[in-house]
Amino acid sequence: MTATEPQERRQYFMTAMREGLQEALREDPRVVILGEDVDRGVIGATSRLIREFGPDRIRNTPISEAALVGSCVGAAAVGARPVVDLMYSSFLYVAMDQLANQAAKLRYMSGGQVSLPIVYFANTGPSGGAAAQHSEAPHPMLMNLAGVKVVMPSSPHDAKGLILSAIRDPNPVVYLQDGMLAGVKDAVPDGAYSIPLGTAEVKREGADITVVAVGVLVREALKVAEELAPQGISVEVVDPRTLAPLDMDTIYDSVAKTRRLVVADNARITCSLASEITAAVSENMFDTLLTAPRRVAMRNVPMPFAPELESTVTVNARNIREAVLNTINSGGKR
């Protein structure tokens, strides 16, 4: 590095996300952050924002998830732009009617009369010892709602760009922070930048097999791709970034090239994101595929507490590597 090149800024996931929130709060006075202890920020995304924006825009709320999720529907309907920290996506279940029946449906069932610019953000999936009621990965059921967008960044860089897009979007968005990314640092540009919702990104190009992964599993998939390259296996890694609406075109394009597919997802395998993508690819690209697509997803149990048990039921690089090799080595079509 020469002296004239700018110093690369490396930020933690939560720091990058906080910068995105800060940009959104600065650019639109209607944006308000609400949640339990957001003045201090339990997970870290909202820490210290109160110093710049004050308690009217960084609002602590009672532990009343249903009222919190629902009141933001009313607030958005009259012109505010609430951004809600739900802490853990497991807590969404407490407020499920207000999300699924109210936020997701009010626009559609009113014949498009209203826009509801709301962001609900939450830590999601395993985060190491959080156990069954703080480790849910509910993104598949959220994808199934229609009427809410679902976003899951895989890096600090994307965390910042996607939170800004989510807040600018005139619709309810659930923004899920993969709990395993909290300790990850990455290059994050200064200032405001946005990543469009509904667009996937090819994180690494490859020729032999497509691995679609979300959240921290994108990093795991990239590790696998790196490991397998010397063996002459070229892995393409696709990150949907937005899960609803899901950019299937980028996935189809990738599979058209590689003709093999593995999908890695830390939601339970039944009706997972992995299930949806493999089903859609099987249905639409059966003749292109050389062999059956594979799902690598969490096992069908609640999250156990002990580290040995958690790692047994969740997805890691080893599982992805195994699935990639099995797919490459399977006989398939001739």
Place this chain on the structure above:
Amino acid sequence: MTTSNLLQPYRLMVRIRRFEEKLDRLFKEGALPGFVHLYIGEEAVAVGVCSELRTDDRITSTHRGHGHLIAKGAEVDRMMAELLGKATGYCHGKGGSMHIVDFDLGIIGTNGIVGAGMPIATGAAWGDKFLGRDSVSVAFFGDGAANQGLLLESLNLAAVWNLPVIFVCENNQYAEWTRVDQLTAGSIHERGHALGVPGVSVDGNDVLAMREAVATAVERARHGEGPTIIEAQTYRWSGHNLGEEAFAGNYRPKDEQEHWRAQDPIVRYREHLVSTVGIDPAVLDAIDAEETQRVEDATEFAHNSPSPQPHEAFEGLFAEYQELSA
């Protein structure tokens, strides 16, 4: 109070009654799809409340919402069209009986989920306050909804944030098919007591008593004094929903029904207008005839309206980015 201020509530109550009676007939003819919950007997609550609200005040309504909508200014032709699933309806046929809204009239939600409107009204009150407006929000809910946890959550939020929201409970004595005293402990208007939210029980079949109670609550709300609970004691003349007879049987005693029918809010108000105010009954008869005709015209409008096109099922889910310019 001016004469038009006195006659308009009468007109609106009659309009609600005629509209609901028409729905009853349409349902029996098999011409009305879906779930329909009639408001007959409770007209003084909706009209009493909405008579004290401005257009930029908000309401969230319930599954039994037609009366609230009419009282807040909704047009019966577009309502009827929505009930018949027509493209000219308020929601272009996507909402139906339980989901008619008109955001321009401050009707920001009509709910098929019991109790679900309470946090939405609370949030609207907060949103308006945050944005520097002096609008007031009203959450209509039934005695059944009083047993949802959201009442406590919403009351607490409204109290702790001192929000301009009024919780109007329509205690029509039955939660679906079961009498309120078998399901609901204590009195609903006192449920805010420990939270410092004042509550009042009102004769919900007396439109003037309703107006008075609501005027006080609106005054409080608009001047930053926070939420109020109003429990309107009233009675649902019809069943919980049209067509329930096959399953519900006869669950309400005949003498009870007769007692409440003798308290007809429209008849009571009419008597007040004639005897106390001195309105010529012919004026009220003319209003009756006009409203009957209005509902007939609305029905004809709805019948003559086109159905939505199949492709419309896939439209309007998400707003486009540019739609939200300030």
